[in-house]
Amino acid sequence: MSTSIQLRKVVKRFEALEVIKGVDLDIEPGKFTVFVGPSGCGKSTLLRMIAGLESITGGDLHIGGQKMNDVAAAKRGIAMVFQSYALYPHMTVYKNLAFGLETAGVRRDEIDRRVREAAETLRITEYLPRRPKALSGGQRQRVAIGRSIVRDPNIFLFDEPLSNLDAELRVQMRVEISKLHERLGNTMIYVTHDQVEAMTMADTIVVLRGGEVMQVGSPLELYNRPANRFVAGFIGSPKMNFLEAARVATDAIDVAGQAIQLEPYQLGRCPAETPITFGIRPEHIVLGGEVGQALGEARVDLVEHLGGSTSVYATMPSGASLTVLAPGQLSIRHGETVPLRFDAANCHAFGPDDQTLRN
């Protein structure tokens, strides 16, 4: 039941505007893949090209080993859940689920069996005679998923399916979709702009920006070893801190006058004296103490008490601003100056081209 997808140099152009700039991607069968990126990065367009809702300007799309560039959407063995759910408002839930099967000319008793089975799975049986109008957001979401399940597709596509739900429901549906994937084991592609959704649901995350793939990897790979400054900043919350720096030795950099020792492999083959960017996640900075090495001092601008953790917004003497996420509850005040320390293993360095320097 699981199907692989390959994209080879896939390009999409709207008139002169190139929105997908030659994407190469292998999506493994049975995996839950998330396309994530800021709005306008092309993630939805890419998904719609796989679905067959957008034509492919250049390159090849293979699904299950077959070239699918010019195959009609309905014949690709794909089902899609839309952001607005796109339930047919003039049909009952039952009809909504049955419509695709009717179109395909499936026998009536077979349709009935499959609709009821899908409804059972998603616990929407009691809503079958209702119109979508009479359902809550979460119920509509389930119907939309149900509509894709009945067709028994090889691949499921989700286009920001949770963005219209409130926060609580979103978490709940997130879990349900993950469970659904576990049970069905189909290839699923999920588009979102929310990196938390990406981190929590994905087997593989594809980070996109400006129509190009920035990095592909598992959630922890992206977190631990971002390939470039963009991915480093996009994955993780609060955002990674970036400080201007320069390489002064094979194993040392200078961050606003503060010398910092790194492992040589962390700096790669970057020549000395080049301006680089030093990156460290807020949760990897320690306020005071003796661990690791010193990063300098910073003046506290704002403290947010979250209970389980404390966010500190501070400014370095160089003027660079910095966020620190410390575990537990701290009694730091606005205006105080605090020493910052960190462990070199947790830091990142990016070259002038914003690529990670690591060898």
Next chain:
Amino acid sequence: MSVSERSPAAAGNGESNALARSYREAFRRNAPGYLFLAPWLIGFFCLTLGPALGSLYLSLTDFDLLQTPNFVGLQNYVRMATADPKFVSAMRVTFLYVVLSMPLKLGFALAVAMMLNRGLKGLPIYRAVFYLPSLLGASVAIAVLWRQLFAADGMVNSMLAIIGIEGPSWISNPRYSLYTLVVLSVWQFGSPMIIFLAGLRQIPTDMYEAASLDGASASRQFWKITLPLLSPVIFFNFVIQTIEAFKAFTPAFIVSGGTGGPINSTLFYTLYLYQEAFGNFRMGYASALAWVLVIIIAIFTAFSFLSTRYWVHYDE
């Protein structure tokens, strides 16, 4: 779905294959659109564009429906401009009709729309009552009614008699007959009124509230807020209603019994065109009349659009 029947090995005629493929692809992408559009396209070419070009040609001939048309150059247009007093009077009547009825009609429409836009109870009923004449107005029955209203012994004169005035026979007096049609047109202010109402509803009430707080009087609010913000709608109504007025036919035909009389006083342009085409069978000349009407409407529309930058206020 074996679209991928081409193997990379068959590169020999790959180019022509690719060409054929791109044609197929273009066909696949465009065919549904053109299929759905087909009825309109046929109609457009056979019933609109073709006939329009046909009448442009006929306007240069002496076509009379029976014999093959002879090409006469611009003779029809020259005759119109120099030797056709009926054309001149039709022009005069039509322009008078437009110039008199348009400001009154739009003025009433705007005034009533503003009265209705005050959150009054019973708005749907008033709106319906004022709209009804617009809906019925084009029918022969209403033209018949108008004939009787303004007849020598009609309703209007009966009313005037109550206050001791002996009214003329409005319909059969060339001095007044056109005005009865102007009244008929103004009576149908309902549809521009509905458009004004829709436009007025788009103006946010907090703008008026802010203006009141600033101490702006009602008339100042009208001139400084309502009119500028409504100007696109006013413009739209003005253009559409004027074009409709140029095309008016039925009332003049029924009220004058098809003659445009008395003494050509209700000889609307379209009525004259009808007489020439289907009364005198001067089809060539009638075609020329039709094209002059198009040109008049085009010039009017163009000037209206040009004028917008002096008085129409658009957002952005």
Next chain:
Amino acid sequence: MSNEAHALPGQASDHPYLRSAILHCLLIAASFVMLYPILWMLAGSLRPAEDLFGGGASLIPSQVTIRAYTQGWFGVQMSFGRFFLNSLLIATLATLGNVFAASLAAYAFARLNFVGRKFWFALMLGTLMLPYHVTLIPQYVLFQNLGWVNTWLPLIVPKYFAVDAFFIFLMVQFFRGIPRELDEAAQMDGCSPWRIYYKVMLPLSLPVLATAAIFSFIWTWEDFFGPLIYVSDMNLYTVQLGLRSFIDSSGTSSWNELFAMSVLSLIPIFLIFLFFQRLLIEGIATTGMKR
């Protein structure tokens, strides 16, 4: 409503009740003026013939009789029943054509992608402004050559080719408001454009289809020019032509019968208006077109 009525006139604007009372009075008076002619015609049609214009401007007949209706029904050689039936047939067929053809074209313009869409759309909008007089004569020649003059075909067939761009425009506006994701969902469900059109688009567009149908029906019903040109056999007359020949045959001598038939000719429009007022008004407000 009247507890504020003691306010001084100069302060009227400070008293919302008084102000709305004044407005209501004005509007009721205006409504009365607007409806008076129609009511007068109705009253006239119920007056006995001897009453002639003796009733003057009054709305109340001295005695009520429906003789004008029974006699007027056969006032010309042919019964008005025939004319009504003819008008009904023509208007129904024309309406079907308009709705069908216009919705096809509107669907293409609103939803399908094809080369030249913007170009054709601009041309379609252009025909909105074009006075029909410009196509009148060649169309007449065309229909004459087809042998269609003195039949209903010239009144009906063009509607099946969506010649009235107003309806296309009306529907395009509405179709654009339907979420595109519904089409895409249907596409994923395996629907062809045709199936999307009639299984998704049309059911969701019932309000605009009804609006178009109503306008189409009323305008065909009221159309005078078309039948005047194309129909000469009295068997084929529409109601509007029937009224016209009534005037010609009887002049003003049997004006109450003429009124009676006029009233009857307005009744279908009035009924439609009564039941579908909201659709008509929304149709005008959204496209802002025509009567």
